[in-house]
Amino acid sequence: MVEIKVLTDVLKANDAIAEQNRKKFEESNVAVFNLIGSPGAGKTSVLEVVIERLKGEYRIGVIEGDIATSRDAERIAKLGVETLQINTRGACHLDANLIASALSEFPYQDLDLLFIENVGNLICPAGYALGEEAKIVVISVPEGQDKPAKYPVIFRNASLMLLNKIDLLPYCDFDIEAMKNDALAVNPDLEVTATSCTTGEGVEEWVTWLRSKMQQRNSKG
Amino acid sequence: MVEIKVLTDVLKANDAIAEQNRKKFEESNVAVFNLIGSPGAGKTSVLEVVIERLKGEYRIGVIEGDIATSRDAERIAKLGVETLQINTRGACHLDANLIASALSEFPYQDLDLLFIENVGNLICPAGYALGEEAKIVVISVPEGQDKPAKYPVIFRNASLMLLNKIDLLPYCDFDIEAMKNDALAVNPDLEVTATSCTTGEGVEEWVTWLRSKMQQRNSKG
Numbered sequence: 001m002v003e004i005k006v007l008t009d010v011l012k013a014n015d016a017i018a019e020q021n022r023k024k025f026e027e028s029n030v031a032v033f034n035l036i037g038s039p040g041a042g043k044t045s046v047l048e049v050v051i052e053r054l055k056g057e058y059r060i061g062v063i064e065g066d067i068a069t070s071r072d073a074e075r076i077a078k079l080g081v082e083t084l085q086i087n088t089r090g091a092c093h094l095d096a097n098l099i100a101s102a103l104s105e106f107p108y109q110d111l112d113l114l115f116i117e118n119v120g121n122l123i124c125p126a127g128y129a130l131g132e133e134a135k136i137v138v139i140s141v142p143e144g145q146d147k148p149a150k151y152p153v154i155f156r157n158a159s160l161m162l163l164n165k166i167d168l169l170p171y172c173d174f175d176i177e178a179m180k181n182d183a184l185a186v187n188p189d190l191e192v193t194a195t196s197c198t199t200g201e202g203v204e205e206w207v208t209w210l211r212s213k214m215q216q217r218n219s220k221g
Numbered sequence: 222m223v224e225i226k227v228l229t230d231v232l233k234a235n236d237a238i239a240e241q242n243r244k245k246f247e248e249s250n251v252a253v254f255n256l257i258g259s260p261g262a263g264k265t266s267v268l269e270v271v272i273e274r275l276k277g278e279y280r281i282g283v284i285e286g287d288i289a290t291s292r293d294a295e296r297i298a299k300l301g302v303e304t305l306q307i308n309t310r311g312a313c314h315l316d317a318n319l320i321a322s323a324l325s326e327f328p329y330q331d332l333d334l335l336f337i338e339n340v341g342n343l344i345c346p347a348g349y350a351l352g353e354e355a356k357i358v359v360i361s362v363p364e365g366q367d368k369p370a371k372y373p374v375i376f377r378n379a380s381l382m383l384l385n386k387i388d389l390l391p392y393c394d395f396d397i398e399a400m401k402n403d404a405l406a407v408n409p410d411l412e413v414t415a416t417s418c419t420t421g422e423g424v425e426e427w428v429t430w431l432r433s434k435m436q437q438r439n440s441k442g
Contacts, residue, residue, distance in 0.1 A: 038259045038260045038261065038341070038364075039259045039343050039364055039368060039371070039372060040259065040361075040363065040364025040365045040368065066371060067344060067371070067372065067374075068370070068371060068372070068373055069370050069371050071367060071370065071371065090344075090348070090374070092313060092342065092344040092345050119344070120259070120343065120344075120371070120372075121313065121342055121343075121344055122260050122341065122342075123288060123311075123313040123340070123341075123342055124313050124345075127311070140261075140363060142261065142361060142363035142386060142389060143259075143260055143261025144261045146292060147260060147261065149289070149290050149292065150260070150287060150288070150289060150290050150292065150341070151260060151288065151289070151341070152289055153288075153311070165363060167392070168363060168389065168392055168393075171388070171389055171392055172389075
């Protein structure tokens with residue numbers, strides 16, 4: 001029981017800092033999306049395809065979270081957008097304080113759209129708010145369709161599920177409709193888009209989802 | 222710095238309990254393997270294929286770690302071997318204390334071979350010793366070949382890498398030799414076996430690896 005108490009305190013302290021980050025983002029009118037998924041789900045790839053298509057429309061930046069390397073940040077920087085690498089030195093998730101520190105070195109005020117690619121992990125990143133507008137869970141077809149039942153927290157907290165690597169559907173035992181239903185059973189408000197960064201299938205829908213979120217913001221603002 | 226200090230203390234406390242577990246396993250002459258991999262890498266599947274082949278030879282048991290469900294334990298129990306589910310209630314890894322508690326309810330003394338399937342996560346489980354003889358890292362082809370560089374700790378701590386889902390090699394951008402070399406650069410002693418639980422390719426090698434570990438033990442004992 002003690003352990004659960006401590007965890008709650010840690011998350012409360014994190015939420016307070018996340019709220020400060022959120023205010024900064026709001027003041028600068030920057031939309032922030034927190035991408036969460038297993039190692040190799042394709043988080044960097046789904047960012048690449050969308051940045052390629054939207055960088056003429058919006059001022060885009062990316063904060064990359066990794067435990068050791070800066071490989072993903074190097075891939076993103078090639079697209080010519082503002083990129084910052086956070087190395088967590090072994091920690092399995094980004095937290096609000098790491099993002100707060102990063103913001104002091106990152107010109108987020110000049111952006112319309114900031115993506116945060118979390119550390120490859122389907123568990124802990126789900127519990128740590130960073131100040132984002134929405135969480136996006138990236139799941140790849142070869143991971144199997146049992147993920148919503150086995151890792152419910154991220155499906156509950158996400159606004160969008162990107163079901164990626166659908167080009168591998170013919171070679172995997174995966175029922176896409178059953179998987180969607182399992183995800184919706186956990187979170188009836190979850191939106192779902194299926195993509196393949198290899199064939200390009202579904203990428204236009206993913207772009208449309210982001211564009212509609214940006215337009216909703218601007219019509220409110 | 223404070224945070225790293227705390228982490229070290231946690232790991233030290235864990236190691237002390239792991240050492241007690243290890244003594245219990247040694248006293249009962251049971252070989253214990255800790256399987257670690259991302260969600261959907263195929264940890265349960267590589268256990269199923271090997272248990273099917275070895276259950277006539279050895280007395281086998283499985284401890285399953287999951288954050289929420291008991292789906293994997295149900296799959297394993299169907300094979301007729303002793304199975305125990307640990308639900309971590311949100312924690313992203315098994316620790317030595319969870320295993321110590323499990324042992325009081327689990328007839329490990331009657332086993333020759335105990336598999337522990339860790340929570341689906343490539344990061345934290347790598348740092349928590351459980352009292353096992355060896356860690357086995359399960360990586361699936363669609364996760365991509367950059368895993369040894371991005372998640373070095375588990376490759377450093379593992380004795381065997383099971384490269385799983387090799388039936389998907391024709392459809393993925395994956396250079397198996399380059400990936401092996403990257404893994405060996407992190408850990409020159411790492412043994413490597415490539416498997417597909419769908420086609421059965423490589424399963425015999427994985428069985429042979431386990432059998433040789435069991436024979437080494439018996440020749441020592």
